[in-house]
Amino acid sequence: MATSILDLSSGRAAEVNADLEDLRLIELLRECNEGAYEELLTRFQQQVYTLAVRLLNDPSEAADVVQEVFLKVFRNIGSFRGQSSLKTWIYRITVNEAHNARRWFFRHRRREVELDTNPEESRNWKEIIPDRSRSPFEMALDGEQHSMIEAALDRINPIFREAVVLRDITDLSYEEIAEILGVSLGTVKSRILRGREALREELAGSLKNGLALRLVPKTAE
Amino acid sequence: MSCDNELLISSLIDRQIAAEERENVLAHLESCAACSESYESMQSMRLALRRIAEPRMPVGLPGKLRQSAAYERVRNLSRASIRARRMDWLSRLQLAFENMMRPHALPFAGGFLSAALAFGLLVPNLSFAHRYISGGPATQIFNMPDGVVVGASGEPPRIEPADAQTSDYQTVVVLTVDSSGRVTDYQVTRGQLTDDLKELIMFSNFTPATFFGLPTTAKVRVYCNKIIPGMRS
Numbered sequence: 001m002a003t004s005i006l007d008l009s010s011g012r013a014a015e016v017n018a019d020l021e022d023l024r025l026i027e028l029l030r031e032c033n034e035g036a037y038e039e040l041l042t043r044f045q046q047q048v049y050t051l052a053v054r055l056l057n058d059p060s061e062a063a064d065v066v067q068e069v070f071l072k073v074f075r076n077i078g079s080f081r082g083q084s085s086l087k088t089w090i091y092r093i094t095v096n097e098a099h100n101a102r103r104w105f106f107r108h109r110r111r112e113v114e115l116d117t118n119p120e121e122s123r124n125w126k127e128i129i130p131d132r133s134r135s136p137f138e139m140a141l142d143g144e145q146h147s148m149i150e151a152a153l154d155r156i157n158p159i160f161r162e163a164v165v166l167r168d169i170t171d172l173s174y175e176e177i178a179e180i181l182g183v184s185l186g187t188v189k190s191r192i193l194r195g196r197e198a199l200r201e202e203l204a205g206s207l208k209n210g211l212a213l214r215l216v217p218k219t220a221e
Numbered sequence: 222m223s224c225d226n227e228l229l230i231s232s233l234i235d236r237q238i239a240a241e242e243r244e245n246v247l248a249h250l251e252s253c254a255a256c257s258e259s260y261e262s263m264q265s266m267r268l269a270l271r272r273i274a275e276p277r278m279p280v281g282l283p284g285k286l287r288q289s290a291a292y293e294r295v296r297n298l299s300r301a302s303i304r305a306r307r308m309d310w311l312s313r314l315q316l317a318f319e320n321m322m323r324p325h326a327l328p329f330a331g332g333f334l335s336a337a338l339a340f341g342l343l344v345p346n347l348s349f350a351h352r353y354i355s356g357g358p359a360t361q362i363f364n365m366p367d368g369v370v371v372g373a374s375g376e377p378p379r380i381e382p383a384d385a386q387t388s389d390y391q392t393v394v395v396l397t398v399d400s401s402g403r404v405t406d407y408q409v410t411r412g413q414l415t416d417d418l419k420e421l422i423m424f425s426n427f428t429p430a431t432f433f434g435l436p437t438t439a440k441v442r443v444y445c446n447k448i449i450p451g452m453r454s
Binding site: 032034037038040041045046049050053054059060062063066067070071074075078145146149150164167168169171174189190192193196197199200203 | 227228231232235237262263266267269270271272273274275276278279282283285286287289290291293294297298301
């Protein structure tokens with residue numbers, strides 16, 4: 001019990017420290033301190049890039065989004081009132097930018113993609129090419145599982161994907177996710193659940209396909 | 222508890238559930254195979270998602286971000302105050318002007334130097350055409366430069382050969398005329414020269430003195446009338 005109280009108090013202290021750290025960084029950024037810009041990048045560039053990649057599943061698109069996000073952060077830091085934490089604010093910008101990028105993509109490139117590909121080809125090549133040297137069980141344990149999950153994430157509804165990515169990959173609390181997405185806690189809960197269910201279905205489908213692909217050559221032998 | 226518990230299971234995984242309800246859900250999971258399986262699959266999927274390797278940033282991206290940060294910092298600094306803003310505008314204008322002038326600088330300098338050179342070459346040849354009433358230079362062993370500077374009020378002065386005689390001279394000037402007939406020096410011995418006359422003398426060609434038929438340098442006395450500024454040698 002004593003340890004749990006200690007944990008709780010140390011957790012709160014860490015939160016307060018993080019808030020103070022944020023305030024200090026914001027103040028320095030407003031003063032155009034060179035080190036502050038560097039610190040902001042060091043602290044957030046990887047996180048923002050990871051989030052953008054998971055939301056868009058396109059590294060080059062994600063790189064553009066990251067640049068846009070930091071441009072907005074640098075330009076609007078003066079008007080940031082501190083109602084949310086710095087992290088939440090930056091993530092919110094990232095989610096919005098990813099949303100815009102996706103919308104742009106659908107408006108401008110969708111037709112090109114549709115003209116010369118079919119749904120089977122538009123999947124990740126790692127997922128299509130059967131790996132005959134390993135069993136599905138081994139596959140579940142190594143990196144191929146990751147690419148399967150990435151591909152499955154790419155296929156679920158972007159609204160649910162946002163919620164799942166923010167919760168399970170970025171590891172944010174429900175409250176933070178609600179703030180980032182600008183929705184209620186109940187909506188966050190239901191979006192996370194529907195995202196997980198959709199992801200589970202997609203993964204189950206991929207596994208079945210994977211098994212079929214692997215079994216065909218064996219029966220032929 | 223019915224078996225439509227996905228939301229509760231999802232909340233349980235995220236620890237977003239009240240302690241009492243948590244106990245109930247856990248107890249149900251013990252007894253319900255379908256819910257237990259659902260819990261297991263969701264939990265393992267969450268773990269798998271958390272284990273996905275962090276994507277590596279493209280090589281050039283951190284550099285681009287730093288570049289953008291440096292640019293934005295300067296931009297923010299330049300907007301900090303009115304003075305900074307003015308300085309920024311001035312430096313922008315200066316840069317724009319320098320950039321605009323750079324391609325023109327060489328042609329401009331070349332043009333200016335050519336113009337100066339052309340003018341320098343042209344000036345020594347500037348002279349007034351003189352009307353001579355009498356014939357050309359006499360063929361004597363030595364003859365003096367010949368000519369008279371005359372001028373009426375209201376018209377510019379000019380040079381004519383000396384044949385008009387007047388006695389009422391106010392100004393006497395000694396001119397040094399070189400072999401090409403140009404005045405190289407003058408000395409006022411009486412009275413004063415007007416600016417018009419000075420200019421006329423400096424830009425006038427006299428018939429040079431000759432020595433054995435060859436042009437040579439000589440001095441000549443020139444007279445200037447008071448009322449009609451005419452000069453006679």
